[in-house]
Amino acid sequence: TTNNALTLNGTTETTTGVKVTGSTLSAATLNVNGVARVQGTGFSLATSQLLGGLADLTNVSLSSAGSAAGAQNVLDNSIVNDANRDTLLAKRIENMTTVDMAGNAIFDDSAKSDKGWTQDYTLADLPNHGWVFNNTSVTAGGDVSLKGAGFTNSVVTITNGNLSIDNGGPAPLTGTTLTVDGGVNVHAGAGSIDLKNGNISAKGNITLKADAGSIAISGKNASVKANITSTEGGVNLVSMQAINITNANFLADKDISLNVASEVMGTLGIGNASFTSQSGDVDLFLDTKKINPIITTVDSQYGGLIFSGENSFEAKNINISALSSKDARGFSLLFESGAILNLKGETHINASNESNGTRSNEAGLGSRYRRTQINVSDGDLYITASALSGSAILSLAATGQWADAGFEFVLNNSNLYIDANSKFRNGITLGGYGGSTYANGLTFKGNGNVSVHGQGALGGIILSRLYTGELDGNVQLTGVGGSAAGIDASLNTVFQGGVSLSGSSADDVGVLLSFGPGIQEHNMNLNGSNVAGSSENGSAGILIKGKNISFTNGTLTGTATSGNGSGVVLTGGGNYTLDGASITGTAADGSGIAVNGTLTVNNGTVVKGLATGGGNGVTVSGDLVTDSGDGISITGTAFSGDGVKVDGDTTLTNAMLNGSADSGNGVNIAGNLTTDSATQVSGHAASGTGVNLGAALTGASVKGSSDTGTGVQLADNAVVTEAVLNGTSASGDGVTFTGNVKMDDTSAAKLNASSTSGTGLKLADNANVSIQTITKVTQEKKDADGNPVLDADGNPETETITTQAPVTTPVTLTGTSEQGSGIATEGNVSISGIVLNGSTTADTGTGVSLGGNLTIADDISGVTAGATGNGTALVVNNASIHSDGYTDSGKDFVINASVSGNGTAIKTQGSSQLDEVVLNGNATGGGTAVELGGQVSGANITGTSDSGTAVRVTDGAGVDGSAVKGHSDSGTGLQVSGNASLNNSDLSGTTQTGTGAAVTGSLTADTSSQVTGSATQDGGTGVTVDGSVTGATVTGDATSGDAVRIADGSQFTGADIKGTSVTGSGIKTQGNVSLEGGTQLAGGSQQGAALDVSGTLNHDP
Known part of the structure; x- marks a missing residue:
């Protein structure tokens, strides 16, 4: 109260400059100056009294000079009444000011003949001046055209005309119902259009446009909604700042369009609204430079176009587009917690975020907290999302919130197409953002087909949940990643229903399906699914690992194009079932397919792997158990790697392993493999090994073959139990032992080793074989x-x-070769509980070839050899044979070899140490029993032939400390040909009707060595010499033949020649014979000549 002037000044940025409530003002004059510089209210006088000279407002000055164009002023009915209203309307106030009409009509032409209302409340020098009429009504029978006017809590009814409100400032319509038998056009040049708790019903087009402010339409609640209806036209809302629709219904005959295009900050919010166009389209469009925050808590996110609550769209075509530029932060299009979107008609949703920020939650399209549900009917849904620095599609579930912020699509005879691309992050991220307790992802129900494509510089599609169990249709997910996976479902994974997954990545896994910690029980049901994954430089094309995985009657196709990555990796962690599945993997230097862990493989699951570089076709490690139908079928192909590699402790039941390789192993059992008798293992290699076994093998039937390499190799630490081994090779070894190997007697007895031109069974260096x-x-x-x-x-x-x-009865290991050696040893070899039995039928073949150091570790093992035709039964080549087991028990170690035909039973080559060995060679059909070549020491050799040569000492042979005996019925018992030497050795030959011993070469011996020949029946010759003898004692005896016959040109040096015959000559010389160095001839005969010289006998003087 004052007797003078009362002045109220106030300035604000965004609230109220001068606010008077519950006050009594009394003064000579009142000056109110309120300023809202950015937005808000300049001045507000409410629930107050003006006394004295102020009551009629004559002495009251009101100003909002300096306020923003969209600012307003408020005067309620405590200030304005019927008595002073005209005085107020005459005042010049800079901004729109609310005037309470107390229920009185501002215009009514019902009783007039001149219909319509045209009024301009603006002032030329005050463009934002105008009046907002509260609690009033307008009744017009013609066009209504207003400037600088607004209505709140009012009713405007127009018949036979249009409504136009064109304001330089805001255009308030709060609580107002507009019923127009024509079109509606509301324009706010600066400020907002507010239709809170209002309604518009028009026959023609409805257009609301805010040049520099927002448009807000809302009902009282979800049950009492605002209604915007055009019976014959369309609805068009345009704002340069924001449009917010809450609890509202839009119904139009033609197009419905909401458009926000902001150069600064723009939002388009839709909550609990419906949009129905009976013959046109519904279009929502947002293009903004920046995005305003939704809330201000610590987990604030930002949205441009925001859906909340349940919203419905119905039209021929529905187009929803949200674009944001490089300065935006957050989501271009955001579904708030638990939002529901009902779409009826073909729908296109486009969300693009060009933000160049660094926040991971900057996205084109997003879902926040609870799952978003989108229902689609009577048309297909196309979603296109893109982002620059964030994910194109992102779900957000902050700590302490709900467990699923993904998307659920319900299709009603509709199809769904999603395409999401990010330049620097993931295409789609629905993988539990914010912690390990969430299961975000995609759910598809109803009927229709689904296609989802996600591509990003990091990952393509990241999700934890994919549920299609209630969908009648096909689902195709395609993910393309850069440094992360193409498709990554690695946290709280819940998959239900058949899908087609296709993922590719440059540097990571193509498709990754695995489990991490989370609140939900993991469950991945991929029955009937088709999964394809490829990786250029990552660890795998497809990687599926974890527990509670079911994959029935589907396909997996994985490719790793370079590096050490695997095509497909399957890692079981419990309740992991493959049932009737088909799995194909291709890799370069990694494994085409790697299977490990615990898996159940039923009904003929097929696994095929290929390695094009140095990798393995298939690598298996773990327990693969079959409890229904046929077991797993594994086929692996490699070049220099292993076709199939068993690595680690592995169990297989009713399985089939088939591996092939070029220079590598067809099948490589490098880990302990336990199988049943129904499991079959087959491996083939071109130049490598068909099957390589370097660990424990129990059960299984194993077949290995190779063109030029080894069929089956039993390497160091191999332990074979209850298995059947079959190794074949064209020109290599059928079966090779290369280390410490143990076999049970049943497996050893069933071993089959054969080769065409190579060795059937080889015991290579360091082989130690025990039964x-x-x-x-x-x-x-x-x-x-x-x-x-x-x-x-x-x-x-x-x-x-x-x-x-150890066995007490030896097991025979048999090796056969058509043209090569049946059995061969080389290097350091030890055997126990084994009889090596090798045979050949080829002219160039060998039954057994012994080389290196062979140790017989017990007193039951042995070697037998056989040949037919012109082949060789036993070759001893640079061998040292140690019969420790026999020596310790006082037994002789005997090797028996036989030949049938013109071949050789035993042949020695190189330098062999045979101190503890008895060699018995037998030849029938004209063959040679024993052929001594190279250096032989400590030998005890016996040769027997029917009509051929029993023992032949070949050119270059050296016999040291050995006893060699030969007998031939009608052939030669002992023949020395070429240059041979004896040291402390005895060579003897016997025959019935042939020659006991024949020296046809050059024999050099020490004085302790001797050569003996004996013919036991008529016509036989004891010894024949047709060469030279130095230092040896040569003794012959015969019955009717010559005991010693010396041919023309023979020469003796320091030799002692003795011959005794019954009726023939003791010694007979023919032609020129030379005796030197004290050589002596001593012949004796009972009835014939003791010495029969025919020719010239030259001797030392």
């Missing part, structure tokens, strides 16, 4: 104190005890 017998006894189980262990029913439990011990 064990296995005994299994089932008995009652005892505890630590020796008491019986009882089951739940009180019955004694049983257990099977398995024991192993």
Whole structure:
């Protein structure tokens, strides 16, 4: 109260400059100056009294000079009444000012003949001046054209005309119902259009346009909604700042369009609204430079076009587009927590975010907290999303919030197409952002087909949930990644239903399906799914690992184009089932397919892997158990790697392994493999090894073959039990032992080793082969104190005890070769419990070839050799044979070799040490029993032939400390040909009707060595010499033939020649014979000549 002037000044940025409430003002004059510089209210006088000279407003000055164009002023009915209203309307106020009409009509032409209302409340010098009429009504029978006017809590009814409100400032319509029998055009040049709790019903087009402010339309609540209806036209809302629709229904005959194009900050918010166009389209468009925050808590996110609550669209075509530029932060299009979107008609949703920020939650399209549900009917849905620095599509679930912020699509005879691309991050990120307790992803229900494509510089599609169990249609997910996976489902993964997944990545996994920690029970049901994954430089084309995985009657196709990555990696972690699945993988230097862990493989699951570089076709490690139908079929192909590699402890039941390689191993069993008898292992290699076994093998039928390499190789640490091994090779080794190998007697007895032109069975350097017998006894189980262990029913439990011990009866290992060696040893070799039995039928073949150091570790092992035709039964080549087991038990170690035909039973080459060995060679059909070549020491050799040569000493042979005996019925018992030497050795030959011993070359011996020949029947010759003898004692005896016959040109030096015959000559010389160095001839005959010289006998003087 004052007797003078009362002045109220106030300035604000965004609230109220001068605010007077519940006050009484009394003064000579009142000056109110309120300024809202950016937005808000300049001055507000409400629930107050003006006394004295102020009551009629004559002495009241009101100003909002300096306020923003969109600012407003408020005067309620405590200030304005019927008595002073005209005085107020005459005042010049800079901004729109609310005037309370107390229920009185501002215009009514019902009783007039001149219809319509045209009024301009603006002032030329005050363009934002105008009046907002509160609690009033307008009734017009013609066009209504207003400037500088607004209505709140009012009713405007127009018949036979249009409504036009054109304001330089805002255009308030709060709580107002507009009913127009024509079109509606509302324009706010500066400020907003507010239709809160209002309605518009028009016959023609409805256009709301805010040049520099927002448009807000909202109902009271979800049950009492605002209604915007055009019966014959369309609805068009345009704002340069924001449009917010809440609890509202839009109905039009033609197009409905909401358009926000902001150079600064723009939002388009839709909450609990419906949009229905009966013959046109519905278009929502947002293009903004920046995005305003939705909330201001610590987990604030930003949205441009925002859907909240349940919203419905119905039109021929529905187009929803949200674009944001490089300065935007957040989501271009955001579905708030639990939003529902109903779409009826073909729909295109486009969300693009060009933000160049660094926040991971900058995205084109997003879902926040609870799952978004989108229902589609009577048309297809196309979603296109893109982003620069963030994900194109992103779900957000902050700590402490809900567990699923993904998307659920319900299709009603509709198809869904999603295409998401990000330049620097993931195409689609629905993988539990914010922590490990979330399961975000995609759910598809209803009927229709689904196609989802995600591509990003990091990952393509990242999700934790994919549910299609209630969808009648096809689902195709395609993900393209750069440094991360093409498709990554690695946290709280819940997959249900058949899908087609296609993922590719430059530097990571093409398709990654795995499990991490989370609140949900992992469950991945991929029955009937087709999964394809490729990786250029990553670890795998497809990687599926974890537990609760079911894959039935589907296909997996994985490719790793370079590096050490695998085509497909399957890692079981419990309840992991492959049933009737088809799996194909291709890699370069990695494995085409790698299978490990615990898996159930049923009904003929097929696995095929290919390695084009140095990798393995298929690598298997773990327990692969079959409990229904046929077991797994594994086929692997490699070039220099392994076709199939068993690595680590592995169990297979009813399985088939088929591996092939070029220079590598067809199948490489590098880890312990336990199988049943139904499991079959087959490997083939061109120049490598068909099957390589370097660990324990139990069960299985194994077949290995090679063109030029080894069919089956038993390497160091191989332990074979209850298995059947079959190795073949064209020109290489059928079966090769290369290390410490143990076999049970049943497996050893069934070993089959053969080669065409190579070696059937080879024991290579460091081979140590022993045979064990296995005994299994089932008995009652005892505890630590020796008491019986009882089951739940009180019955004694049983257990099977398995024991192993060396065999007491040797097992024969057989090797055959058509043109090469049946069995060969080389390097350091030891055998126990084994008889090596090699044979050949080829003219150029060898039954057994012994080389290197061969140790017989027990007193039951041995070697037998056989040949037919012109082949060789046994070749001893640079061999040292040690019969330690026989020597320790006082037994002789005997090797028997036989030939049938013109071949050779035993042939020695190189330098061989045979101190502890007895060699017995037998030839029938005219062959040679023993052929001594090279250097032989410590030998005890016996040769027997029917009509051929029993023992032949060849050119260059050296015999040291050996006893060599030969017998031939009608052939030659002993023949020395070429240059041969004897040291402390005895060579003897016997015959019936042939020649006991024949020297046709040059024989050099020490004085302790001798050559003996004997013919036991008429016509036989004891010894024939047609060459030279130095230093040896030569003794012959015969019955009717010559005991010693010396041919023309023979020469003796320091030799002692003795011959005794019954009726023939003791010694007979023919032609020129030279005796030197004290050589002596001593012949004797009972009835013939002791010495028969025919020719010239030259001797020393």
